[in-house]
Amino acid sequence: MSTREGPDVSDVRPFGVYVHIPFCSVRCGYCDFNTYTADELGEGATRDSFADTAIAEVRRAGRSVGRRPVETVFFGGGTPTQLPADDLVRVLRSIDDELGLAPGAEVTSEANPDSVTPQALATMRAGGFNRISFGVQSAVPHVLATLDRTHDPARVPEAVRWAREAGFEQVSVDLIYGTPGESMGDWRASLDQAVALEPDHVSAYALIVEDGTAFARAVRRGEVTMPDDDETADKYLLADEFLTDAGMGWYELSNWARDDAARCRHNALYWRSDDWWGIGPGAHSHVAGQRWWNVKHPAAYAQRLAAGESPRHDGEVIDEASARLEDVMLRVRLREGLPLDALDAAGRAEVPALRERGLLDVGDGRLVLTRDGRLLADAVVRLLTP
Numbered sequence: 021m022s023t024r025e026g027p028d029v030s031d032v033r034p035f036g037v038y039v040h041i042p043f044c045s046v047r048c049g050y051c052d053f054n055t056y057t058a059d060e061l062g063e064g065a066t067r068d069s070f071a072d073t074a075i076a077e078v079r080r081a082g083r084s085v086g087r088r089p090v091e092t093v094f095f096g097g098g099t100p101t102q103l104p105a106d107d108l109v110r111v112l113r114s115i116d117d118e119l120g121l122a123p124g125a126e127v128t129s130e131a132n133p134d135s136v137t138p139q140a141l142a143t144m145r146a147g148g149f150n151r152i153s154f155g156v157q158s159a160v161p162h163v164l165a166t167l168d169r170t171h172d173p174a175r176v177p178e179a180v181r182w183a184r185e186a187g188f189e190q191v192s193v194d195l196i197y198g199t200p201g202e203s204m205g206d207w208r209a210s211l212d213q214a215v216a217l218e219p220d221h222v223s224a225y226a227l228i229v230e231d232g233t234a235f236a237r238a239v240r241r242g243e244v245t246m247p248d249d250d251e252t253a254d255k256y257l258l259a260d261e262f263l264t265d266a267g268m269g270w271y272e273l274s275n276w277a278r279d280d281a282a283r284c285r286h287n288a289l290y291w292r293s294d295d296w297w298g299i300g301p302g303a304h305s306h307v308a309g310q311r312w313w314n315v316k317h318p319a320a321y322a323q324r325l326a327a328g329e330s331p332r333h334d335g336e337v338i339d340e341a342s343a344r345l346e347d348v349m350l351r352v353r354l355r356e357g358l359p360l361d362a363l364d365a366a367g368r369a370e371v372p373a374l375r376e377r378g379l380l381d382v383g384d385g386r387l388v389l390t391r392d393g394r395l396l397a398d399a400v401v402r403l404l405t406p
Contacts, residue, residue, distance in 0.1 A: 035307075036092035036289045037081075037115050039074060040300030042318050043067055043102040065318035071107035074299050075114040076325040077314075081297045082118030085307065089122035090115060092286035092296075095129040099155075105140040109147030111299075116148070126151055126285045128192075133179040134171035141186040151284075152183050153192040153223075159213035160206040163199050166244075167227075173213070180217050190282055192221035197255040199227050200244040207255050211262040220282040222268060223275050224259045226252050253395050260391070271355045273394055291350045293343065301331070309338050349401050357381075357388035367404040374400060 065073075093115055100108060112127060121127075128151040129144065141152070158164050159173045183191050193214050197207050214222055229246060247255075260270060268276040272291065277283045289296050298305040301321035304313045312335025315321050324331045338346075348367070351358040360368060360382070371387065374380040379393035379400055393400055 034091050034289060034292075034294045035085075035088050036094065036286050036294070036296040037078075037090050037119065038286070038296055038298045038300075038303060039093065039095045039100070039111060039115075040298065040303040041070070041095060041097040041100040041103055042301050043070075043097065044099050065322045067103055069322065070103060070318070071110050073322045073325050074111050077299050077331060078111065078114045078118050080325075080330065081299070085119070085297070087120045090119050090125055091122045092126045092289060093121070093128070094286040097130060099132050099135050100129045101131040101135040101140065105143035105147070108144060108149070112148050121148070128153055128284070128286060130155060130194075131179075132171055133176045136179055136182065138182045138185065141182050141188070145186040145188055150188060151190040151192065152188050153194060153221075154179060154183075155194050156210075156214065157194065157196045158199065158202070158206070159210040160202070163202045163206055163210075166199050166201055167196065176213065177217060180219070190220040191217075192223065192284070193217060193219045195222065195224040195259070196227050197224060197259065198247050198252045200246055202247075204251075204254065204258070207258060208262075211259060215262060215266045220278045221276070221284060222263055224256075224263075225274050226256065256395060257391075260394075269355070270394075273353045273389075273397055291354060293347055293350065309343070311336050311338055345405055348405055352387065352389065352401055352404065353397060355388065357386045360385050360387055363387075363404055366406045370403040370406070374403060 093112060095108060095111075108129060115121065127149045129149055130153045132155050144152075154176065155169075156173075156176050157167055157169055159176070161173065164171070164173065180191055180193075195210055195214060197210075227246075260276075263270070263276040268278055270276050271280075271283050272287070275284065275287070286296075288294075293306070295307045296305060297307060298314065300314065301318045302314055302316040304311065312332050314331040315324060315333045321331050344362070344364075348358060348362055351362070360371070363371070371380060371382065374393070375382055377392075378390055379396060381388045381390055387404075389397060389400065
């Protein structure tokens with residue numbers, strides 16, 4: 021079901037903008053994101069022209085929702101820093117011009133350690149970016165090679181130092197655990213490096229084999245073997261131990277922050293089902309009870325906008341039952357948990373047994389996952405949303 025161009029924005033929920041930059045120097049074998057290397061792109065979808073194309077969609081967003089304070093902006097991908105820093109700043113400036121950045125807005129860009137320079141980081145910071153998230157993934161060369169990551173782990177401390185010197189208020193580090201061939205010692209080395217960087221925020225995700233990726237094909241052919249669930253759980257617990265000892269607290273299953281101010285406010289929009297507009301090929305939006313997504317290929321995206329047409333591919337209106345289900349699924353992952361009355365009767369009936377098994381804490385009318393519950397979060401969600 022297609023949505024109309026301009027949803028009726030009648031509430032005052034927090035609002036953010038996501039900008040999808042689809043370019044990567046190498047397509048990692050495990051990645052199922054909407055990313056492309058230069059030789060996969062058609063006419064009109066070059067790096068040189070992308071900023072102008074994205075700005076054209078920002079203007080469409082402005083015509084749709086009008087002036088609405090943007091509390092967070094997140095440039096993701098792909099590798100946003102594959103674009104020149106001046107282009108990233110131009111896109112950010114257009115968001116401010118068309119929609120309006122709220123005072124104190126969080127403005128994040130993802131980056132690979134080998135895709136930044138001191139000058140580029142200084143340009144981004146001067147242009148309004150105040151948070152950067154480095155895709156470190158691992159500190160161990162053979163693990164990075166398995167993941168098709170191209171950066172030298174020795175470059176990571178340098179990139180973080182450049183970001184600090186440029187004046188970024190928050191620096192985040194992304195890690196992946198559970199790569200085939202990664203030992204517990206390898207994962208410990210990655211955590212050692214991450215802690216030594218003294219970041220404000222760390223994300224640590226278990227490697228998931230997504231259908232259609234080169235990694236999935238290699239697993240199917242028996243060329244690589246994924247670790248078992250017990251090993252993956254042990255690595256999660258090791259991460260939680262390391263990061264807690266370093267003074268960082270978990271606030272979402274896969275995210276730890278130095279303090280409340282260092283939490284990723286943009287991701288919180290997703291977890292709370294607030295509103296955001298997605299700019300870029302394949303980007304998803306969620307505004308005023310509607311969800312829609314753009315055409316995936318950068319060339320098709322560029323052609324639509326060049327012709328003055330909407331880049332949307334399709335969308336849906338979210339009914340009350342779906343919204344309630346999604347709310348439970350997302351908020352149960354948070355350290356604050358969710359109110360007991362967010363569950364329906366069938367879900368509430370499961371709570372005593374989950375509490376008895378030590379998977380949930382219940383207090384002040386709220387449900388919060390225990391440490392063991394975090395390891396079995398998907399199973400807990402299935403029981404709470406029968």
